[in-house]
Amino acid sequence: MRDFIEPGVIARLAGLALDARTPMVGSVSGRHRSPTRGSSLEFSEYRKYVPGDDLRRLDWRAWGRSDKYFIKEYEADTNLRLCLIVDVSGSMNFGPGGSKESGKTKLDYARKLAGTLAYLAAAQGDAVGLYFAGQEFNREIPPKRSGAHLKHVLDELGNMKAEGETGLPEILHQAAERIRQRALVVIISDLFMDTEKLKSCFQHLRYRKHDVAVFHLLEQNEIDFQFDRPMRFQDLEGVPPMLIDPTTIAKQYREAVQLYLEEIKLMMRDSAVDYRRVAIEQHYAEVLANFLLARKK
């Protein structure tokens, strides 16, 4: 166990399965629906017998009733590929009140979310992959199902650091291309970037038939902008510092934030993304519980 994985939270969430909203294509049998017909107990449909079909799947009762040969088809259950994409740009180092205190930043929050999700997914036999979205695609761990792989993922999560500008849009496009089979793509980021760029990313992911979920991490003061004296704002991604009297721009700031959030929300809805706006002051277990419950079949 890593320190960012809390046994209590795991125990609380253990009863809630991580489900995909769309059928998954897996290599092994699992608890997730597959687009192909398989051997699960769940009946899917009848089809006419054609020579070469397995006679064991012939529905004799149907033959008895209709004197015709029908093959009984069942849903195929397969495993899920969970691809965690974590934004590791400098802005993720932001914590409550602008602090970079260890354990309280957005990055720490993202670590907990991603770690817990990876653990839960692995526990139910799903493959877990991890991607860091920094200035470049600096870390890529393709999804695998082994216990050793989970350890590797958790190790990487434990060691990840945030710095530099974000490369999320480029990473998302690359991920959409590289993840060949359908997967549950979970993006954890503050999404501080041009919404137009993001839109094309999500559309790309959806085009590749991935089930996309986004945890949008925000700090309350980033929305409220409650300051009463001039401040020197030191950007975490390298933009030159700005000396600003917040009282003179507070209104405009809030308007800009409001507009941005509306655009994000609209974009996520249009792209059928499971969008979760998360205040990092909120406990991640609650966030995850809501997330898992909402996805329950």
Place this chain on the structure above:
Amino acid sequence: MSFLQPFILMALPLIALPVLIHLINQNRHKTIQWAATMFLMQAKRMSRGMARLRYLLILLMRMLAIAGLLFALSRPMSSGWLGLTAGSQPETTIIVLDRSASMSQQGSSTGISKRETALRKLSSLISNTAQNTQLVLFDSASQEPLVINSAADLLDLPETEATATTADIPGLLEKVVEYMSSNQTGRTDIWVCSDLRQTDWNPTGGRWEAIREQVANREGVRFYLLTYPDVAGENVAVSISGVHRRENANAAELVFDIKLNRAGRPETPLQIPLNIVINGARSTLNLEMTGSELIRNGHTIAIDQKLKQGWGKVELPKDSNLADNTFNFVYAEPALRKTVIISDDHETAELIRLATSIPAERGLRSESEIIPSASLATIPWDEAAMIVWQIPIPTGATARLLEEFVASGRTVFFLPPETPNTNQIFQTSWKQWIQTAANESNRVSRWRTDAGLLGNTLSGSPLPVGEIEARRYCEFETEGATSLAQFPKNVPMLARIIFGQGAAYFCTTLPKEADSNFTSNGIVLYVMLQRALARGAASLGAARQLECRLDHDLDAGNWKPLDKQSSEILVSSRTIQPGLYQAGETLFALNRPVSEDRIATVEATELEKLLSGLDYTIIDDAAGSSKQLASEVWRIFLILMIAALLLEAVLCIPEKQSPPKEIGSLESS
């Protein structure tokens, strides 16, 4: 603008305090690590414009508030005429005060005269705004400069009290110009306080041009005319003339002419109870007045036959000008008006004799005597009221006798002799005869109408002096003579020199047909000579009617007051205040000059002409007005400060914000 606490203005740099605090605040900022920089940049872009303007306005309001406070504390004075106009205090402030009788006119409800109003305002103004200036007073009665230590003294000085004199404003300004030249007064403000009466300003006189020229040549001289041209709403002035005693076998009576002048609404009939006091006995004469003037000639009052001389006065009820409600008179047996004509020119001498031997009024006795130059020893110096001198100017004992004659109050009228010599008397000497060219008109072009031998009549009508034409005149050289009439090109026709109590006149042409048209226009010659004679005769006889003026030659200290009012007057003011006195056998009645009853004032356009080319400001005021020339206006700055603070507060009110949303409560899509 001037300030009572100007040192507080040294703190004016504090106006920059808000900017300084703003800059310090900016440097006292806290650094914060920030992730949502993109919103900051958007907000900064959006806030350019109104938000920036708002912030600048807030700063400006704060600066204005400090400025307002500092200005309020420094006690600014509004209309600080002294400092405002030139940007600094004048080195010298000269006050020209019209103390004439007409300046005693009071305000309708306040009972404060024009003179008092002007003094109060000037005193307040100068005390508040120009403490470091040298104050010099020129009053119309003394015409002498008086250096004053404090403007507050203006109200208490005897030199600023009311008088019954007339004012010679051009004469005063000539003295002011002379003072400025001799004392090098530097930047000078000249305050002229006057009611702009034409008789005092004499706008048609020839002296204004010289005054304008001399003042224009000086730098840093500015005129302030504190004027009171308003005529009283309802005022009646009384004067009497021609007082003489008439006696027959059984009784005696006093005969005089009464004249009332009314300002206000002359179309409304007015009942006037006129009190007549003779030797202390009072009687009332009820008069009804319609129109602006009432003259009752030959009014008689019976008197004790045994009394050969006495005194009296006429009194009007109280009105807006107390100074013209009383007129004093004395009577006695009239003195013989004897004229001695010293001439070898028979024709001229006869004309003069004719004009001087016919008395101007009933009851007067006139007599003229011609004496040739060979019989100078027979001149009756003690009996003569006037000597007409038409022989060369004498020297030695005769000249001294002539000077003593004039100094004693009598008149010498000089006419040019056929062969002038170079001798000088009264600093004047004849030069040579000038024949006017045949095709040239040499009529009198300018003469003094306000006073003197050629002044207007009592009714204000001018004499036909402009019709007098000289075919031949004699030039003269003089120092200190006042020109009373001039031919074109500033050639004098008649000039006067005051010497002692009397006057010497110099006429440059002769009344003969060959020299001038005096005889064809006899009225001017007659009036001129009769006035000169009357002036000389006034110093003879036992009853002497005098016009109030500061006369140092009169021995007023030995006068004995005849009534209560006269006894209350300071000895030094006896000749400038109306009163009744006795000195030995001689009775004196002093009154304001009747010209003070004329209400005509100098029009604005005329005033502009008089002061054209000069730096001047006219401040029209009214008697009793409480409006200050300069008043403290700190309240305005305090209000400005409060307004700036309020506006700043309004600008600082944060815009209405919706309560912050909990991020976690936002719906997920």
